[in-house]
Amino acid sequence: MTENAPTLQGFTEAPPRVNEWRRFKRAFFQRKLVVFGLVVLSLLIISAIFAPWLAPGDPYNGNLDDSLAQPSMKYLLGTDIQGRDTLSRLIYGARTALIVGFATTIFTAGVGILLGLFAGYFGGITDTIVMRAMDALMGFPMLLLALLIAAVLGSGLQNVIIALGVATLPGYARVMHGLTLSIKENDYIMAERAMGSGNLRIMLSHILPNTLPPMIVLITLQLGSIILAEAGLSFLGIGIRPPGAAWGSMVYDGYRFLLSNPVLSFAPGLAIMLVVFAFNMVGDGLRDALDPRLRGII
Amino acid sequence: MTAYIIRRLIQGFFILIIMSLIVFFAMRLLPGDPLVIFMGQQASSGAMSEAQMASLRHEYGLDKPIMIQYVDWVGGIFRGNLGTSIYYHEDIGKLLGERFPITLHLGVAAFVVANVFGILLGVFAGIRRGTWIDTVSTTLANIGITVPVFWLGILMIFTLGLKLNWLPIYGYTSPFDNFWMSTKQAIMPVFCLAITGMAYTARQTRSAMLEVIRQDYIRTAWSKGLRERTIIIKHALKNSLIPVITLMGIGLGMVFGGAVLVETVFAIPGIGRLLVTSVFAQDYVVVQSGTLVIATIIVLSNLIVDISYGWLDPRIRYN
Numbered sequence: 001m002t003e004n005a006p007t008l009q010g011f012t013e014a015p016p017r018v019n020e021w022r023r024f025k026r027a028f029f030q031r032k033l034v035v036f037g038l039v040v041l042s043l044l045i046i047s048a049i050f051a052p053w054l055a056p057g058d059p060y061n062g063n064l065d066d067s068l069a070q071p072s073m074k075y076l077l078g079t080d081i082q083g084r085d086t087l088s089r090l091i092y093g094a095r096t097a098l099i100v101g102f103a104t105t106i107f108t109a110g111v112g113i114l115l116g117l118f119a120g121y122f123g124g125i126t127d128t129i130v131m132r133a134m135d136a137l138m139g140f141p142m143l144l145l146a147l148l149i150a151a152v153l154g155s156g157l158q159n160v161i162i163a164l165g166v167a168t169l170p171g172y173a174r175v176m177h178g179l180t181l182s183i184k185e186n187d188y189i190m191a192e193r194a195m196g197s198g199n200l201r202i203m204l205s206h207i208l209p210n211t212l213p214p215m216i217v218l219i220t221l222q223l224g225s226i227i228l229a230e231a232g233l234s235f236l237g238i239g240i241r242p243p244g245a246a247w248g249s250m251v252y253d254g255y256r257f258l259l260s261n262p263v264l265s266f267a268p269g270l271a272i273m274l275v276v277f278a279f280n281m282v283g284d285g286l287r288d289a290l291d292p293r294l295r296g297i298i
Numbered sequence: 299m300t301a302y303i304i305r306r307l308i309q310g311f312f313i314l315i316i317m318s319l320i321v322f323f324a325m326r327l328l329p330g331d332p333l334v335i336f337m338g339q340q341a342s343s344g345a346m347s348e349a350q351m352a353s354l355r356h357e358y359g360l361d362k363p364i365m366i367q368y369v370d371w372v373g374g375i376f377r378g379n380l381g382t383s384i385y386y387h388e389d390i391g392k393l394l395g396e397r398f399p400i401t402l403h404l405g406v407a408a409f410v411v412a413n414v415f416g417i418l419l420g421v422f423a424g425i426r427r428g429t430w431i432d433t434v435s436t437t438l439a440n441i442g443i444t445v446p447v448f449w450l451g452i453l454m455i456f457t458l459g460l461k462l463n464w465l466p467i468y469g470y471t472s473p474f475d476n477f478w479m480s481t482k483q484a485i486m487p488v489f490c491l492a493i494t495g496m497a498y499t500a501r502q503t504r505s506a507m508l509e510v511i512r513q514d515y516i517r518t519a520w521s522k523g524l525r526e527r528t529i530i531i532k533h534a535l536k537n538s539l540i541p542v543i544t545l546m547g548i549g550l551g552m553v554f555g556g557a558v559l560v561e562t563v564f565a566i567p568g569i570g571r572l573l574v575t576s577v578f579a580q581d582y583v584v585v586q587s588g589t590l591v592i593a594t595i596i597v598l599s600n601l602i603v604d605i606s607y608g609w610l611d612p613r614i615r616y617n
Contacts, residue, residue, distance in 0.1 A: 136316035139597050141555030144573070144589055151577040151585050152324055228446060232559055235448045236574055251449055255563075258456055269449030277444040 027289035034285030040278035048094040057085030059092040060243045068261055077267050080253060086264060090271055092245040097275060100160060100230045101223045108165040109219055112172025113211075119173070120180030121203050131177060134170040142167045142225075143232055150238045160239050164226050175218055179211045213290040217283055224279030231272045247272045302608050310601045317593045322368050325586050380587040385579035390587050393572060398591075400470055401561070401568035404484060405553045408491035412549055416496040417535075417542065420503025424538075425530055427508065435500060442497025447556050451490045451563035458486065468565040483564075490560045495549035502545050506538035513537075540611050547596075547603040554592050 029035060047054055056076070062083030069079040077086035119130035137145065149163035183189065184207060192202050233239035234248025247268040254264025287294050355361045362370070374381065380390035423435035459467035466483050473480040510516065511534050519529045557570035565571075569588060576584040 132312060133316055136313050136320060139313060139317050139551075139593055139600070140320075140589070141551040141592070141596070143555035143558055144592060147558060147573060147577060148321065148324060148585060148589050151580075151582070224444070228444070231446050232448065235446075235559065236562060236577075238574075238577060248446070248448075251446070251452065255452055258452065259460055262456055265449070265452050269446055269452070272446045272449065273441075273444050276446075277440065280440070280444055 024289050028285050031281075031285055031288075033281045037278035037281030037285070040274050041282060044094050044098065044275055044278070047091045048098045051091050051095055055085070055088035055091045057088040059084060059088040059245050068257060070261065071263060078261055078263050080250075080261075080264055081257070086250075086267060089245040089250060090247070090267060093247045093250065093268060093271065094275075096157075096240055096244060096246045097227050097230065097272075100157070100164070101227050103161045104164045104168065104226050104230075105219055105223055107161065108168045108222075109172050109215070111165075112169045113176045113208075113215065115169075116173040116176025116178075117180050117203055117207065117211075120177040121184060121199065121207065127177075130173065134173045134177075137166070138170040138174070140167070142229055146229060146233055147236070147238065150233060155238050155241050157240055157244070160230060160233055163233070164229055167229070168222055168226060171222060172215075172218065175214065176211060179214060180207055183207050183210050214287075214294050217287040217290060217294060220279055220283035220286055224276040224283065227279070228272065228276045299608065303605055306601055306604050306608075310597050314594060314597050317597070318372055318590055319368070321586055321590050321593070322371060325582050326364060326367070375587070375590070381583045383576070383581055383584050385576065385581040385584070390584055393584065394569065394588060394591055397567060397569045397572050399472075400566060401554070401557050401570060403473070404470075404487050404491060404560075404566070404568065405550075405557060407484060407488045408553050408556075409495070409546075409550060411488060412492040412495035412553075413499055413542075413546060415492070416499025417503050417539070419496070419500040420542075421507055421530065421535060423500065423504040424507025425511065425534075432504075435504070439497040439500045439504075442493045443501075445493065447490045447493065448559040448563050450493060451486065451560060454486045454489070455563070470564075470566045470568070487560050487564045487566060490563070491553050491556045494556065495545075495552050498552075499542060499545055499549065502542050503538060506541050507534060510534045510538045540607065543603055543607055543610065547600040550599050551596050554596065 051059075062079060062085070064083045066075065066079050067081055067083040069075050069083070071078045075085050075087070077090065079085055080089070115130050115134070119127045140148070145167040146160075146163040149166055150159055153159035153162060184202075189202060189206060192206055197206075230239055230246070231248035231251070234246040235252045237249065237252065239248060240246035250268035251265045251272075254261065254266075254268070257264055352361070371381075378391055380394065382388070383390050383393055386393055419435040419438065423432040426432055455467045458465045465485055466479070467486075469483055471480040471483055516529060516533055519533050554570070557568060558574060559570070560566070561568045561570040562574055569592065573585055573588050576582075576588070
């Protein structure tokens with residue numbers, strides 16, 4: 001019995017009141033890797049927004065006389081076959097990565113969350129149809145599904161967004177579905193119904209807000225995998241069309257000059273990895289700070 | 299158990315049907331007349347009269363209602379008739395048959411590597427939490443999840459192939475023709491295919507292990523005086539592998555998704571490379587059939603995973 005004493009004592013004493021925001025801050029900023037991720041993401045966003053001012057050269061029109069220049073003071077990371085400054089293309093590539101990442105997420109999270117919410121809330125036949133369709137989509141490897149869709153639609157920014165959006169849809173729908181199923185069993189939902197609230201009101205103003213923390217975590221983690229998949233599509237030549245600057249296609253273009261100019265494909269690959277790593281770290285940090293119980297679910 | 303297996307089989311069958319519908323309608327409902335695309339390849343589309351178009355349409359069954367076309371397509375697959383490639387002018391069954399063993403060879407090797415090393419890394423990280431083993435393993439897992447595999451491939455080609463001259467940098471040789479060469483050529487692609495799955499497996503095993511070694515029955519095993527190795531292998535690992543097995547199904551999908559990239563980097567004539575070439579050649583029938591074949595394999599292996607899962611953890615069966 002003596003074993004239980006400390007826990008019992010813990011229950012009788014009122015827990016120290018900690019400001020929720022301060023607790024979050026402490027848990028979130030505690031890990032060095034999370035802070036590192038935040039720094040990388042800040043740099044990414046800054047270079048995406050201020051690309052025209054930050055880029056030392058023209059990312060689209062190169063100087064052919066300086067084709068395949070080695071890194072120097074003039075071209076910090078050298079130039080590609082068309083004489084375009086690698087660093088500038090890298091900075092503009094941040095734009096592409098962020099645009100694809102955020103546009104895809106808005107599309108896929110919006111649709112996926114609604115599908116999961118409706119399926120989980122109404123259950124029955126709606127649930128079966130929606131979730132089985134999601135299972136089927138999930139059966140395809142993400143890159144293969146994106147490849148299939150991009151094959152039909154053709155390349156280009158917009159089509160890449162649609163392809164990646166459809167490919168990442170089931171992840172959102174599944175998590176949302178699971179959350180809705182558990183939240184709708186709560187007493188406050190029953191109380192709300194007893195007060196005469198309609199289905200739509202219960203779903204949008206009671207279930208949806210409660211799924212926000214896990215959804216924020218999922219969105220952050222998915223942003224990383226979307227950027228990784230976009231890089232894969234661009235590497236295959238299906239993503240962003242030239243002369244648009246995308247990290248994946250920069251790796252592919254540089255691959256041909258691996259012996260003479262390795263930096264051409266090393267630099268953009270490292271950028272992809274850093275950004276995906278940063279999104280994953282921040283996502284993990286958010287999860288542990290918002291709700292550690294989410295470990296294993298997301 | 300039988301009821302559970304039957305239920306899973308029926309579910310798997312329906313999923314396959316939905317997947318085939320997705321593949322088929324993705325190709326048909328989106329803009330672009332398949333016949334025009336087909337004729338574009340024949341470079342004679344401009345010269346065709348309406349009547350000729352109509353007769354061709356009839357010949358390829360494109361004038362039938364779309365559901366009938368779907369049934370014809372699926373029926374053809376069951377009879378082993380996957381259609382004819384527009385680009386290669388060959389039977390798709392034959393095209394896939396030639397390339398499939400290559401992808402399968404590398405994929406199975408990668409799958410084994412990913413799970414063996416992933417589980418080992420995860421177990422050691424879990425039982426030696428907070429030590430350097432844990433740090434190394436967790437860092438490796440984080441890198442494995444985030445690294446673009448095509449870039450990793452290029453890095454390996456640069457260091458191991460071009461600079462150190464240890465391994466051949468591209469191509470594929472069948473192990474039956476030249477085993478030594480085949481193995482040397484396979485090392486880098488297999489590692490690239492395995493890295494993501496390995497990282498996820500290591501992470502999952504570590505957290506499952508941490509969960510399990512806190513349990514009472516592990517403490518009982520310790521107090522019985524069992525050796526650490528016995529406790530870890532017989533008691534802890536067995537129980538922590540259950541969630542890891544679920545990951546294996548997903549891992550197989552990653553191998554096939556990764557094959558598209560890795561086969562491009564290392565110039566390996568497998569299914570992944572065929573799909574990419576076909577996308578560029580607008581050879582939709584190949585993309586369609588190839589995707590469905592891969593999807594079928596993944597659904598089947600997920601089925602096996604599900605069934606073994608129910609066998610390992612009886613609680614699942616009654617869910």
